[in-house]
Amino acid sequence: NAGVTQTPKFRILKIGQSMTLQCAQDMNHNYMYWYRQDPGMGLKLIYYSVGAGITDKGEVPNGYNVSRSTTEDFPLRLELAAPSQTSVYFCASSLRTGGSGKLFFGSGTQLSVL
Amino acid sequence: TQLLEQSPQFLSIQEGENLTVYCNSSSVFSSLQWYRQEPGEGPVLLVTVVTGGEVKKLKRLTFQFGDARKDSSLHITAAQPGDTGLYLCAGVPDGNKLVFGAGTILRVKS
Numbered sequence: 001n002a003g004v005t006q007t008p009k010f011r012i013l014k015i016g017q018s019m020t021l022q023c024a025q026d027m028n029h030n031y032m033y034w035y036r037q038d039p040g041m042g043l044k045l046i047y048y049s050v051g052a053g054i055t056d057k058g059e060v061p062n063g064y065n066v067s068r069s070t071t072e073d074f075p076l077r078l079e080l081a082a083p084s085q086t087s088v089y090f091c092a093s094s095l096r097t098g099g100s101g102k103l104f105f106g107s108g109t110q111l112s113v114l
Numbered sequence: 115t116q117l118l119e120q121s122p123q124f125l126s127i128q129e130g131e132n133l134t135v136y137c138n139s140s141s142v143f144s145s146l147q148w149y150r151q152e153p154g155e156g157p158v159l160l161v162t163v164v165t166g167g168e169v170k171k172l173k174r175l176t177f178q179f180g181d182a183r184k185d186s187s188l189h190i191t192a193a194q195p196g197d198t199g200l201y202l203c204a205g206v207p208d209g210n211k212l213v214f215g216a217g218t219i220l221r222v223k224s
Contacts, residue, residue: 004156035214040123040216041216042116042118042202042214042215042216042217043157043202043204043214044214045211045212045213048211058211090156090157092156101212102147102159102162103149103157103159103212105155105156105157105158106156107154107155107156108154108155108156
């Protein structure tokens with residue numbers, strides 16, 4: 001099993017550009033999440049999904065969009081990149097939700113917006 | 115402000131020393147998790163504690179959940195360079211979603 005796979009690993013964007021961060025999992029997990037990690041701030045939840053076709057906002061959703069057309073894939077879209085979106089982005093999945101669910105994380109995408 | 119406050123923010127110690135890192139909150143949590151994250155990788159779950167007062171051991175790591183379920187600690191005995199990383203606690207405040215602390219960066223020098 002590959003687990004959770006994220007692409008790309010690194011990306012530099014200019015202000016105003018758009019891009020999609022890809023995330024795929026092969027564990028048949030219903031729950032998937034997107035987090036951003038900034039120095040000294042821990043992980044903040046951007047969007048999450050409880051199953052194919054169902055998504056919901058997390059703590060910091062502004063400037064992002066998601067879709068979940070299949071159980072395996074959960075892409076994150078940045079429409080008009082801003083310097084405030086410079087961060088490391090992690091996708092995760094879990095079999096169960098909440099504190100009893102073990103989150104499996106991808107290896108992250110380091111994004112710089114200049 | 116963080117719902118989960120971790121301390122210290124940074125810890126640099128020599129191989130063989132013992133250490134404790136803390137995860138505190140004013141809120142009650144139904145459970146708390148501890149993750150370790152190495153540079154360039156995502157966090158990996160170490161343990162989940164669910165009962166107030168619970169103690170779990172993972173080799174040289176000892177995790178404790180406070181009696182009131184508002185805090186947790188991670189104690190490492192005889193730290194090794196392989197323990198170096200970012201330690202994150204995460205928990206679910208009653209009725210809400212999983213939240214993470216800002217983390218403790220641990221560096222163990224040989």
